[in-house]
Amino acid sequence: MSWEIVIGLEVHAQLATRSKIFSGSSTTYGAEPNTQASLVDLGFPGVLPVLNEEAVRMAVLFGLAVNATIDQRSIFARKNYFYPDLPKGYQISQFESPIVAGGEITIDVGEDQKQTKTIHLTRAHLEEDAGKSMHEEFDKHTGIDLNRAGIPLLEIVSEPDMRSAREAVAYLKKIHALVQYLGICDGNMQEGSFRCDANVSIRPSGQKELGTRTELKNLNSFRFIERAINVEVERHIDVIESGNAIIQQTRLYDPDKNQTRAMRSKEEANDYRYFPDPDLLPVVIEDALIEQLRQQLPELPDARRTRYENELGLSSYDAEVLTNSKSHSDYFEALCATIGDQTKLCANWVIGELSAALNKDGLDPQQSNVSPDALAGLLARIVDNTVSGSMAKDVFVAMWQGEGSADDVIDAKGLRQISDPEAIATLIKQVMGNHPDQLGQYRDGKDKLFGFFVGKVMQAAGGKANPAQVNQLLKTLLNENS
């Protein structure tokens, strides 16, 4: 039997506000436990939540960016459940009338990534994050840190439109890039600012109704998401093909064992008894605000990618890789602006050496050891033939290690490329004089020896001769008088 995989994703994006969604507590990551938890966040009696204007604006920006409908009269609801990291006994969320309804995202699919597919969004709503539970630190207790309680979240829910783990990751990467372009979320998956749950089910190919789904929780890297979905799909197939039924439940992915395990039975936990929160009035979003935010929309990833292809002449691959991450793309633009008219060279360096160095040190382009200005200084030396492309890579490594500007490193290491034709001709003549046998054979028609002479000249030049010039001059001189 052939099975069709059905995946829907729920993304929780922490909105990049300064203060929490319903209180004036700071949202800075990594503070001492409970030092950013006010009476509202702690759920003390008698307090009232007051909605953060910026969280509303960010949610509307997202809705506009995905061509969704903005609900101009949005309602907050209480989602009731008991857990120690939720001191009120309910999470303020949205149920009916979420702020963003519908919308869509386009992803690249197919072997060559040349086809596109539209993934529909169900909704995106505002809610508050819960606190953090520490289960490991104490023998008989769980420690609770409520700094995270009340950080604004935008929960972005997709339709079950994805048909493979690969499509799910492509969709997630699109959302991940989008929220960063919009400046509404920093996208940091390690710190939990961007989290994902996946609803996975299978059905016989061609069947209309959906199979029973399981929900995979808190998948915190793109790689794990793909692996977790694949391993869960295999489990579904095994269970069903051995004559059993999938139970609707929440499961956790264990990356070490590469397997999923049941977390809790959803039946009881699912009874959230939503009702409109009497502490919060309906939120009205005026047309004027929507129009103002529409004007503020920055250039979005898809538009930027098209511009890179059409106006900068980059390949589809380069354009995609660069625009997948706003910070890489911004670095690339700063680099191009400094050096001018070298877009392909700039793209190669950002995608190649720079990204490799950043990945190795786990840095973001904004934290790069080599600034766009400094890198432009190096690329300028490639363009004016001071250094070759391969020497430039060594210079870059030195610059990365803090050894100064491109010119400093080139001078200190004596890497300046020999591009004076007379100096190169002198070297060539020396090499020819030292290898009369090979010269004779070459002139008798053994063309393959050309490479031998190139190697000898480069060796004589300590690797510093301009390769293009060596080739050209060598051709001329070897064939002279022959």
Added chain:
Amino acid sequence: MSLTREQVEKIATLARVELAADVTTEVTENMSRIIDFFDTLNDVDTDGVAPMAHPLDMTQRLRADEVSEHNERDKFQQSSAQTEGGLYLVPKVIE
């Protein structure tokens, strides 16, 4: 009666409320009467009437995104049963 005893017991469990066996019958009757009272609304034609989310005919005022709270952890933790290293301690929760 519009509510069953089982429904009331389930609601009590979800709300973490302990109902003594001898009051469950009375609570079920009382809650049923409240629910039945709301049935009166079924006599009214509500076509075209939007569900009311809040009794006040007002809209939510929004707050500027500014940090206005400072760290008062020591004060707040005085009303907690147990704390350690700045964390609130609760009986072990096992997932």
